[in-house]
Amino acid sequence: MYGPSTKLGAIVGGQTSCKAPEIAAFEKHLPKDVDIVSCHSLHGPNVDPRGQPLVIIQHRAAQENFDKVEKVLSSLGSKHVYLSAAKHDRITADTQAVTHAAFLSMGKAWHANAQFPWEIDRYVGGIENVKINITLRIYSQKWHVYAGLAILNPYAKEQIRQYAQSVTDLYKLMLGGHREELEDRIKKAGAAVFGAQNWDGDLLLNDEVLDRFSLGKKPEKPTPNNHLSLLAMVDCWSQLQIVPYDHMICSTPLFRLWLGVTEYLFRKPGLLDDVIRIAIEDNTFRSDDLEFTFAARGWSDCVTFGDFESYKDRFVSTQKFFEPRFSDATKVGNEMIKTILANTGK
Structure with missing residues (x-):
C-alpha cells in the first residue's frame, strides 16, 4: 500500500x-x-x-x-x-532453523511426558543444563519468530526434515539393538563433521562451565544418557554435507552453544563410546526418546506443509506447560550465554 x-x-x-x-x-x-x-x-x-x-x-x-x-x-x-539475501537464508537455515527444531522437540517431548526435567536427576548437570536452559529460553519467546524462520526460509524445510529423519533412523537402530550399524553411522557422521578440525585447542565448553548453570540439584552420580538429540544433529549435518564451523562468522549464541555440546560429546571418544553402549543396552530413556522422535517429526510436518496454525498450537501448548519457570530459566540462561561466550572469546 x-x-x-x-x-x-x-x-x-x-x-x-x-x-x-x-x-x-x-x-x-x-x-x-x-x-x-x-x-x-x-x-x-x-x-x-x-x-x-x-x-x-x-x-x-x-x-x-x-x-x-x-x-x-x-x-x-x-x-x-x-x-547476499540468498546466502543469508542458506546459512540461517543451516544454523538456526535446525537448531531450533532440536530444542523445540526436546520441549515437546518433556511436555508429552508431563516432565519438568530440572526435577528429574537424569536431566540435571553437564550437557543437560544447556538443553534445558535453551529449550526454556526458546519457549519463552513468541511462537511466530520461530515459525517464520522455519516456514518462510526456502532452505529450512530440507534441514528440518533431515533432522527428523536422522532422529527416526537412529532411534530405530537403538530400538532394534543394531549396535554395529549405529556405531558405524555415528562415527562416520562425526568424521564428516569434525574430521577436518584441529583438536589441539580447548573445548568450546567444559565440565566446570556446563555444571554451573542448573535449575535443579545435580545428583552425586549422573544418569547415563544416549543423547539422541545430539547424535541426530551430527548425523543431520553429515547427511546434508554441512560443516558447522564454516558458518561460525555469522553464528548465533544458541548455535555456538549447540555446536559446543556436540563437540563436547564427539571430542571425548570414551564418552561417545559409552553413549553408543547406553543407546543399545539401557532402556531408561526409551519412552523419552519415543516422544522426542514423535516431536521431531511433528515439527517437520508443520514446516513441510507450511502450517502456521499447527505450529502455533504446538508451540503455545508447550509454552504454557513450562511458563512458571521462564523467569528463572531466562535469568540462568542469560548468565550462561554471557559466561560461555566470554570464556570462548566468541
Missing part, C-alpha cells in the same frame, strides 16, 4: 530473520529509485549486541548509501558480515 509512495532516493531495509519474502516484497512494491539495504542481528533481544554478528545485505544500493547504513548500524558495536 505504502511502497509506491516511498520518498525518492530513500534507503529501505528490514531486520527479519528470513530475507526471501522480505526482498521479494521490497522488489515488488518499492520504486526502482529506492535503495534496498537489509540487515539481521544474529542474536536474541537479551544478548549484548557488541561483538555479535550483524549481517548487512547490499541488495540494491549505491555504495554511498550502503556506507550511510553501515555507519548508523556501527553504533551497535556488532561484527559486520556481508552476505
